[in-house]
Amino acid sequence: MPTIEENKHQWSVYDWPEAGEEWSKSWGDVRFLWYATIFPRISPAIPAEHILEIAPGYGRCTQYLLNQCSKMTIVDLTEKCIDQCRKRFADHHNISYHVNDGKSLAFLQDNSIDFVFSWDSLVHANEEVFRSYMGFLSRKLKPGAFGFFHHSNMASYRDPATGVVAKQSKHWRDLTMSAALFRSISNENGIEVITQEIFEWETGLFSDVFSFFRRPGGAPPGETRIVENPEFMKEVANLRFLSDLYQAKR
Helix, strand or coil: CCCHHHHHHHHHHCCCCCCCHHHHHHHCCHHHHHHHHHHHHHHHHCCCCEEEEECCCCCCCHHHHHHHCCEEEEEECCHHHHHHHHHHCCCCCCEEEEECCCCCCCCCCCCCEEEEEECCCHHHCCHHHHHHHHHHHHHHEEEEEEEEEEEECHHHHECCCCCCECCCCHHHCCCCCCHHHHHHHHHHCCCEEEEEEEECCCCCCCCEEEEEEECCECECCCCCEEEEECCHHHHHHHHHHHHHHCCCCC
8 A cells, every 4th residue: 555655755766767658658649548538538627727637747647738727736746746847838837836745735725726637646545645635625626616536446345354455456556545435535525426437457456446526516416427347448458559550650
């Protein structure tokens, strides 16, 4: 189970050989990741005036989110990542940058965020982190504002008798988080979970979750739509096929 300090150390010493693009290769490249996998899932929430991205790494999704807002805030517990994003997006003057402790959003004004997003980072975050972040977001999101988090579901494999997660966690997925726990934490903080897509990520296990949520405001809350998607990696493989097939020589 990676702690906040272990996450900070890991991503501070990591070499980032391809500036984070190494994690887009399953799709072919980051364009297919964004336009075919991420964008369809968050399209109901964007464009948005003020977007908050948590744990952007070196900015592989940030580069696309910038086109969907007039103001952007990014926060990471790793100073190395924030420094790199400052350099990468130096020509953009609508971004504010913050290094935090891995769980605080106290620097944000209340009712100031229209959309919060995190991809392929909070899968390493534990229950403590989510309890803190969702507590802050219950105040920092505007009423009716949306969020999208990619997080671990490994705690769903915990043996209730022993408390042990017997399954192996490939890709350093946190063992304390699950789709059900995310819903519980969200409900405790007055956050409505709209959709949860539970899927496999090269493990044969339903190890990951996309949670799409909002701070209520306007439309009355409904029941959470929960689906298991065993075809996710086939979707990714098909995108890699298309990426390779239509690769233009320059």
